[in-house]
Amino acid sequence: MDDNQQDKEFSYATKKCPECYTYVKLHETKCPSCKTRLGEVEKHGMAKRTFDFNAYLFAFIAMLALGIYIWWAFL
Numbered sequence: 001m002d003d004n005q006q007d008k009e010f011s012y013a014t015k016k017c018p019e020c021y022t023y024v025k026l027h028e029t030k031c032p033s034c035k036t037r038l039g040e041v042e043k044h045g046m047a048k049r050t051f052d053f054n055a056y057l058f059a060f061i062a063m064l065a066l067g068i069y070i071w072w073a074f075l
């Protein structure tokens with residue numbers, strides 16, 4: 001964590017986390033304070049939220065597996 005490192009050109013060197021509004025360096029892909037995945041900087045200096053595909057995929061597979069298990073167990 002190097003939060004104390006202040007950049008003089010902060011308005012160009014940072015983006016804002018959409019979850020907790022912490023300023024994060026442009027190249028960071030994860031917010032250091034709330035662990036949100038961050039995308040590219042947008043017009044307003046806000047970081048884009050990235051679509052966490054793996055998390056969705058995992059949730060979907062887990063639901064599917066559970067569904068198949070229930071279907072298989074009761075038939």
Ligand SMILES: [Zn+2]
Nearest residue numbers: 017020031034
């Ligand atoms: Zn954050």
